[in-house]
Amino acid sequence: MRLDPLVSIIFPAKNEGENVRNTLDSLFTTNCKLPFEVIVVDDGSTDGCCEFIYSYKKDKQIKVIKTNGTGASNARNIGAEHAKGDYFFFCDAHLEFENNWIERLMEPLLLNKTDAITPAIASMENRESIGFGQTLTPGLTIKWNIKQEGLFETAVLPGGCFAISKSAFKDVGGFERGFKTWGHEDVEISIKLWLFGYRCHVEPDVTILHLFRKKHPYKVRREEVNYNLLRMAYSHFNNTRIQKCRKLMRGRFVKIVEPALLKSGVLKQREAYLMKRKFDDDWYFSKFNIDF
Secondary structure (H helix, E strand, O other): OOOEEEEEEEEEOOOOOOOHHHHHHHHHHHOOOOOEEEEEEEOOOOOOOOOHHHHHOOOEEEEEEOOOOOHHHHHHHHHHHHHOOOEEEEOOOOOOOOOOHHHHHHHHHHOOOOEEEEEEEOOOOOOOOOOOOEEEEEOOOOEOOOOOOOOOEOEEEEOOOEEEHHHHHHOOOOOOOOOOOOOHHHHHHHHHHHHHOOOOEEEEEEEEEEEEOOOOOOOOOHHHHHHHHHHHHHHHHHHHHHHHHHHHHHHHHHHHHHHHHOOOOOHHHHHHHHHHOOOHHHHHHHHHHOOO
């Protein structure tokens, strides 16, 4: 490993308007002592939100990868495939950063105190509204953690911003490759990391600002979100929890998504995961006191 390891910051973007420029402006005006590269994955945008990059700060390392709408999960995987760094930072394209945020998140990784880490994430519109990693409710929805002192474990790494070692990311196979457009990608990789024996933490003393939008700037279909939920369940959960996930979906959605899911090879993936993981889903839900 390099003495000063290279960091790859990966931004998936789709129809982000001015957000990509604002995010990069923030990134390049904050202090950082570590070398980093920037990879922007333009995932089928129709608003030209990434076109400015070709004439933007030519002295900076920015790589633009164009895809045809592969979805949030695989856009991140594609970014990682083009990354040269020893550590990957996955970030939304609508963030603001503070000085030295990169090296402050890197420190616990370099000291082997964790394998993946997220900062505190505050609302761009209300900086007093801050979440510290996430957990899951009995309905398998996201709930933000409250602050704890010092580095602490989190059930879920928010997809808006987290860092992970390249070795851990590759060992778990990255983000779920069979997911549709959007939904559950951050939950799935967090569960997978824990089950495979890796650690996920919050660094509460580093804060980034996130633009929380009321709706997506692209179409997200309910059946695709449900497909992702059921794929996650079949990949990682016992039969009882698979049935609980089926009940969370309306009956017609189960009939729509389950046949295609079962034809996709998810059962073969499930078998491989069960062989590889160090802990089971009972352990995960018990560890984080999630009643599901």
